[in-house]
Amino acid sequence: MGGFLLPGLSTGWTSWLQIALYLLVLLAAAVPLGNYMARVLEGQPHLLSRAFGRLERSIYRVAGVREDDQMGWKAYALALLAFSLVGTLAVYGLQRLQGALPLNPAAMGAVPPGLAFNTAISFVSNTNWQAYSGEATMSYLTQMLGLTVQNFVSAASGIAVLVALIRGFRARQAAALGSFWVDLVRSTLYILLPFSAILALVLVASGVVQTFKPYRVVDLVEPTAIDQPVLDAAGAPVLDAAGEPVTESVPLTTQTLALGPAASQIAIKQLGTNGGGFFNANAAHPLENPSPWSNFLEMLALLLLPAALCVTFGRMVGDLRQAWALLATMTLLFVALLLPAVAAEQAGNPRLAATGVDDVAGSMQAGGNMEGKETRFGVANSALWATATTAASNGSVNAMHDSFTPIGGAVPLFLMLLGEVVFGGVGSGLYGLLIFAILAVFVAGLMVGRTPEYLGKKIEAYEMKMASLVILVPPIVVLGSTALALSTSAGRAAVFNPGAHGFSEVLYAFASMANNNGSAFGGLGANAPFYNTLGGIGMFIGRFAIMVPVLAIAGSLAAKKSIPVGAGTLPTHTPLFVTLLISTVLIVGALTFIPALALGPIVEHLLLWGIGQ
Amino acid sequence: MWRHIKTATILYLVLTVLTGVLYPLVVTAIAQIAMPAQANGSLIERGGRPVGSTLIGQAFTGPGYFWSRPSATGPMPYNAAASSGSNLGPTNPALEAAVRERIAALRAADPGNLSPVPVDLVTSSGSGLDPHISPAAAEFQADRVALARGMDPARVRALVGEYTDGRTFGLLGEPRVRVLELNLALDAAAGAP
Structure with a gap:
C-alpha cells in the first residue's frame, strides 16, 4: 500500500498546479457571473436586456404570460410539473418517430419504448443517464430537438425552483414566489443561451465537430483484417461441428468517423449540469473534448453556474456573507474529496504493476491507473473531472469511472450519495444545500433549546417535515433499488465486473439516477427493461419529489414574518456555521451509506492492495 | 392544470x-x-484522399509503425462510429490477462527490448479512439520502428519529437505523441514499410 500512503509525493507538481488554477479561475469567474444572474432573475436592466428584451416580451405575449405574475407555491409547482410533462412527451415522441423524420443521415430507427421512456425522464429530470450510445441510436434531429432542448430547459427549471426558494426567504408575509414561466424564459434566454453559444464556438475552434454532414468514411493508413462470424442466408451465425461460431477473415481498409452537431450540445450539457454525451464515450471522445484546453473549459463550465448561483443567492437575500459561507462549504467538501481521488488514481493498480508495467509518473508519462483514461488528460485531469462531474450533478465523463481504482471510484460515488449538494446541479445543488442548512440550524437549535431560524425566518415543524423528505427520499430510492436489483436475476444479469466491483456498479447506477447525476460505471448493461423502468421511476422521484417539497418550504417561509436578528440568533455566515453545515452533510451521508460502501469500494480496495490477507 | x-x-x-x-x-x-476544418472532423489528406482525422487514432500492428494504445471498441479496434472504453474494473482478472497478452505481443515484436512497458501502451483508453501515446510509449517503440524501416534511430526520434505536443501553456494536460500523423510522416520520409 506504500504508494497510496504517500499520495502527493508520487504526483508531479503540475498536477496540483492545474487543480489549483482550476479552482482559482472557477471562484474568480463565479463572482461577476453571479452578480449578472441576480440582475437577470430580479428583472433589472442588464447587459443583454437591450438586445433581447423585445424577444422576451413577445414570448410572454405569445404564451399569454404576465411578466409581473406572482404565483403561490402550488401554482408554481403545477406550472413546473406541467412543463416537465410536456417535455417528457415531446422527447419520448421524437425518439419513437425519428425513423420517419428528417435529419437522420445514419438512418436510425425508432428507439424501443423502454429505452425511450428512460431517456425522456432522464433528460427532463436533468439527469442525462444514457442507457444508449449516442452515435448508434439517436438521429441528429432527436439530439437537437429533443435532447439539446431539454439540456436547456431542465437546467432553467432548476434555476427557477432555486429562485422561488430564495423569494420565500425574502418575502414578508406574502404568497409571492414569482412566475415559473418568467424565471424559465429569463434563465434560458439570458443565462444559458448566450454562454452556450460562446462556449460552443470556442470548442469548435479547439476541434469539436459541428456539422450536419453524414458520418465520414476515410482510408486506414495500415489496412488490416478482422475476424467476423460467418452468417447463413437467414442472417444467423453458422456453427462448426463443436457448436462454435465459424469466423472468416475480412479485409478492413476504412474507418467511419461519427460526426454531428456536437459542439452546440456539449456546451449546454456542461453549463446546464446535464452531462449527456453526444457520443458514447462522452467527453473522453476526442471529437467531443479534443485537447487539454477544451478539457479545462468544459470542466470550468461544469461547475461555473452552480458556484455562481451562490453569489446570486447572496445578492438576492441582500447578504453576501451568506453566499461566502455556502461557497466555502462546497469548496472545502470538494477539495477534501478530490485529494484522495487524485492520489488513488496516481497510485495505480498494483496488479498491473506486478506484470512489470511501468506506471510511475515522470516527465515522459502520467503513469498511474491509465485503464479507461485518455493520454492527453492523464491521471490528474481525469480524477479532477470525475470529482467535479459528480460534485455537480453533471455526469459527463472524460475517463471511464468503472475502470477507476476502488477509492478513485468511491469518491464520485460518495459525492452523488451526499445528495448532489457540493456545487450540485444548476439550481438544484444550491436548493439542496439550503435544505441541509435548514437541517443544520435545526440541529443547532435543539442543542441550545431555541426555535431555529435561517435568514430571518423561523424553521418550524412544517419546514422540517418537508426538509426530511428532501433528505430521505434519495437514499430510500438508492438503497431500495440496489437491494431489489441484487435480489433479482434481472438486476444481477446486467452486472459486468465480478466480485465487489459488480456490487459497486449497481449501487453507482442507482446513486446516479436517484440523484440526477447521469454518470455510470459503464460496464453495467443498463439498457434492459429492469433498469430502464426502475431507473426511470427513480430519476423522476429524485427530481420532482425533491422540487415539490422545496417549493412547499418556499411557500411556507414566504407566508411568515421576518424576525430581526437577536442575541440568540445563530449567525449563519461564520466559520462555525460552515463547520456545522459540513458536518451535517457528511454525517447524514456517512450514516446512511457507509454500510453499502463497505460492501463495494472499501472491500475492493482491501482486496486490491492485499490488506488483511 | x-x-x-x-x-x-x-x-x-x-x-x-x-x-x-x-x-x-x-x-x-x-x-x-x-x-x-475543425467543424468537420480535422481530416488529414494524403494524395487527395482522406486518411483519418488528427483527433482520432487508428490501429497499427506492423513493427514499422508506432502502435497506438489498445482500443476496446467493437467489433474492431478504433471503430470511430462506436466509441467505448473496456469498463474493466481494477480487480477484474480479465484486465490483468489482457495487459499480460499485450506485453507479450510488444515483446514478441521487439525481442531485444528489455525496458519496462509504459502503462498507457498496454491499457485501453476511455474512448477507444485515443490519438495519442505518451512520450515514454513512443521511446519504447522507437528502436523497433527504426530497425523495421532500416532508418537511423536518431531520425525516428527526431520525427517523434516533431509530433510531440507539450502541456498547453506549459501547464494543462499531459505531454503526448500524435501517433497517426507520426506514422504518416514516417511513410513520407522512407516509403511505406
Whole structure:
C-alpha cells in the first residue's frame, strides 16, 4: 500500500498546479457571473436586456404570460410539473418517430419504448443517464430537438425552483414566489443561451465537430483484417461441428468517423449540469473534448453556474456573507474529496504493476491507473473531472469511472450519495444545500433549546417535515433499488465486473439516477427493461419529489414574518456555521451509506492492495 | 392544470425553436464558415484522399509503425462510429490477462527490448479512439520502428519529437505523441514499410 500512503509525493507538481488554477479561475469567474444572474432573475436592466428584451416580451405575449405574475407555491409547482410533462412527451415522441423524420443521415430507427421512456425522464429530470450510445441510436434531429432542448430547459427549471426558494426567504408575509414561466424564459434566454453559444464556438475552434454532414468514411493508413462470424442466408451465425461460431477473415481498409452537431450540445450539457454525451464515450471522445484546453473549459463550465448561483443567492437575500459561507462549504467538501481521488488514481493498480508495467509518473508519462483514461488528460485531469462531474450533478465523463481504482471510484460515488449538494446541479445543488442548512440550524437549535431560524425566518415543524423528505427520499430510492436489483436475476444479469466491483456498479447506477447525476460505471448493461423502468421511476422521484417539497418550504417561509436578528440568533455566515453545515452533510451521508460502501469500494480496495490477507 | 398545460405547450414550442433549431443552426453556420476544418472532423489528406482525422487514432500492428494504445471498441479496434472504453474494473482478472497478452505481443515484436512497458501502451483508453501515446510509449517503440524501416534511430526520434505536443501553456494536460500523423510522416520520409 506504500504508494497510496504517500499520495502527493508520487504526483508531479503540475498536477496540483492545474487543480489549483482550476479552482482559482472557477471562484474568480463565479463572482461577476453571479452578480449578472441576480440582475437577470430580479428583472433589472442588464447587459443583454437591450438586445433581447423585445424577444422576451413577445414570448410572454405569445404564451399569454404576465411578466409581473406572482404565483403561490402550488401554482408554481403545477406550472413546473406541467412543463416537465410536456417535455417528457415531446422527447419520448421524437425518439419513437425519428425513423420517419428528417435529419437522420445514419438512418436510425425508432428507439424501443423502454429505452425511450428512460431517456425522456432522464433528460427532463436533468439527469442525462444514457442507457444508449449516442452515435448508434439517436438521429441528429432527436439530439437537437429533443435532447439539446431539454439540456436547456431542465437546467432553467432548476434555476427557477432555486429562485422561488430564495423569494420565500425574502418575502414578508406574502404568497409571492414569482412566475415559473418568467424565471424559465429569463434563465434560458439570458443565462444559458448566450454562454452556450460562446462556449460552443470556442470548442469548435479547439476541434469539436459541428456539422450536419453524414458520418465520414476515410482510408486506414495500415489496412488490416478482422475476424467476423460467418452468417447463413437467414442472417444467423453458422456453427462448426463443436457448436462454435465459424469466423472468416475480412479485409478492413476504412474507418467511419461519427460526426454531428456536437459542439452546440456539449456546451449546454456542461453549463446546464446535464452531462449527456453526444457520443458514447462522452467527453473522453476526442471529437467531443479534443485537447487539454477544451478539457479545462468544459470542466470550468461544469461547475461555473452552480458556484455562481451562490453569489446570486447572496445578492438576492441582500447578504453576501451568506453566499461566502455556502461557497466555502462546497469548496472545502470538494477539495477534501478530490485529494484522495487524485492520489488513488496516481497510485495505480498494483496488479498491473506486478506484470512489470511501468506506471510511475515522470516527465515522459502520467503513469498511474491509465485503464479507461485518455493520454492527453492523464491521471490528474481525469480524477479532477470525475470529482467535479459528480460534485455537480453533471455526469459527463472524460475517463471511464468503472475502470477507476476502488477509492478513485468511491469518491464520485460518495459525492452523488451526499445528495448532489457540493456545487450540485444548476439550481438544484444550491436548493439542496439550503435544505441541509435548514437541517443544520435545526440541529443547532435543539442543542441550545431555541426555535431555529435561517435568514430571518423561523424553521418550524412544517419546514422540517418537508426538509426530511428532501433528505430521505434519495437514499430510500438508492438503497431500495440496489437491494431489489441484487435480489433479482434481472438486476444481477446486467452486472459486468465480478466480485465487489459488480456490487459497486449497481449501487453507482442507482446513486446516479436517484440523484440526477447521469454518470455510470459503464460496464453495467443498463439498457434492459429492469433498469430502464426502475431507473426511470427513480430519476423522476429524485427530481420532482425533491422540487415539490422545496417549493412547499418556499411557500411556507414566504407566508411568515421576518424576525430581526437577536442575541440568540445563530449567525449563519461564520466559520462555525460552515463547520456545522459540513458536518451535517457528511454525517447524514456517512450514516446512511457507509454500510453499502463497505460492501463495494472499501472491500475492493482491501482486496486490491492485499490488506488483511 | 389545463391552463398550465396550454402555457407549457406554447412555451415549450417557442423554446424548442430557440434552443433546438436556431441555436444549433447559428452555431453550425458560424463554425462552417469560420472554422470548416475543425467543424468537420480535422481530416488529414494524403494524395487527395482522406486518411483519418488528427483527433482520432487508428490501429497499427506492423513493427514499422508506432502502435497506438489498445482500443476496446467493437467489433474492431478504433471503430470511430462506436466509441467505448473496456469498463474493466481494477480487480477484474480479465484486465490483468489482457495487459499480460499485450506485453507479450510488444515483446514478441521487439525481442531485444528489455525496458519496462509504459502503462498507457498496454491499457485501453476511455474512448477507444485515443490519438495519442505518451512520450515514454513512443521511446519504447522507437528502436523497433527504426530497425523495421532500416532508418537511423536518431531520425525516428527526431520525427517523434516533431509530433510531440507539450502541456498547453506549459501547464494543462499531459505531454503526448500524435501517433497517426507520426506514422504518416514516417511513410513520407522512407516509403511505406
